[in-house]
Amino acid sequence: MSNGMRKGRLLIVTLLFALPALAQKDFLTPSEVDQVREVQEPVARIKLYLSFARQRLDQLQSLMVKDRPGRSGDIRQLLEDYGSIIEAIDTVSNDALVRKSDLTAGPTVIADGEKKFLDQLQKLQASSPRDLGMYDFELKEAIETTSDSMELAKQDLGARGHDVNAKAEKEKKAVAEVNAAEKKPGANPAADNAEAAAADAAKPTSVRQPPTLYRPGEKPDSQP
Numbered sequence: 385m386s387n388g389m390r391k392g393r394l395l396i397v398t399l400l401f402a403l404p405a406l407a408q409k410d411f412l413t414p415s416e417v418d419q420v421r422e423v424q425e426p427v428a429r430i431k432l433y434l435s436f437a438r439q440r441l442d443q444l445q446s447l448m449v450k451d452r453p454g455r456s457g458d459i460r461q462l463l464e465d466y467g468s469i470i471e472a473i474d475t476v477s478n479d480a481l482v483r484k485s486d487l488t489a490g491p492t493v494i495a496d497g498e499k500k501f502l503d504q505l506q507k508l509q510a511s512s513p514r515d516l517g518m519y520d521f522e523l524k525e526a527i528e529t530t531s532d533s534m535e536l537a538k539q540d541l542g543a544r545g546h547d548v549n550a551k552a553e554k555e556k557k558a559v560a561e562v563n564a565a566e567k568k569p570g571a572n573p574a575a576d577n578a579e580a581a582a583a584d585a586a587k588p589t590s591v592r593q594p595p596t597l598y599r600p601g602e603k604p605d606s607q608p
Contacts (some may be wrong), residue, residue: 394582395472411464411465411468412436412465412469416436420432420433425485426476426477426479426480426485426486426487426490427486427487427489427490427493429476429492430473430477430493430494431474431478431493432495433469433470433472434473434494434497434498436469436492437466437469437470437473437501439463440462440463440465440466440469440495441466441501441504441505442463444459444462444463444508445464445504446464447459448508448511449567451513451514455515456515456518456519456604457517459519459522460518460519463519463522463523463525463526464522464525466501466526466531467522467525467526469528470498470501470530470533470581471529471533473494473533474532474533474536477490477494477536477537478548481541481544481545481548481549482545482548482549482552484545487541487577488541490537490541491537491538491539491541494533494534494537495534495537495538498530498533498534498537499534500528502527502530502531502534505524505526505527505530506527508523509523509524509527527576532573
């Protein structure tokens with residue numbers, strides 16, 4: 385995944401302030417979700433995510449020790465979950481910058497933790513396991529995601545905060561313009577047609593008179 389694509393995804397999540405929703409993704413266990421909800425301070429939450437990422441790599445290491453049939457599926461899942469956790473760390477950082485929360489210690493914490501992760505992933509890649517072809521893509525993605533996150537952590541917080549906020553405001557404006565356009569008459573023909581049909585259905589219907597053989601003004605003999 386390119387660095388630009390990752391930044392775009394992170395920005396969208398940040399704009400929605402979706403940390404609680406992010407925690408509910410299935411790359412975390414129910415217990416981990418509860419832990420994330422209890423931790424509100426950004427740096428503490430980053431440390432928590434780093435511990436989750438470390439657990440995934442520990443599980444990965446255990447799988448690599450035992451060359452059992454069918455392990456590649458578990459390895460792929462662990463690598464995908466790991467990558468999602470690293471992206472969650474970057475989202476926490478961006479969200480803190482948007483909210484103007486204290487993130488001073490964040491970059492150092494991220495760099496120290498992720499450097500060890502990157503070393504472990506690169507050693508795994510260099511070892512060329514016999515079934516590497518089954519999860520080579522996920523491994524490369526995990527390495528790239530970690531490298532990109534480390535590069536973000538090296539950026540000046542002031543400049544990064546200015547950039548994140550500027551992009552956030554631009555995206556908010558774009559969303560507002562789309563919402564306003566959708567509310568204009570004729571912007572959504574399907575919705576307009578549905579409303580018109582509903583209005584017609586609500587109108588009282590005229591009762592159709594049965595046909596008669598009498599001329600205009602003529603009455604049956606039984607009527608005076």
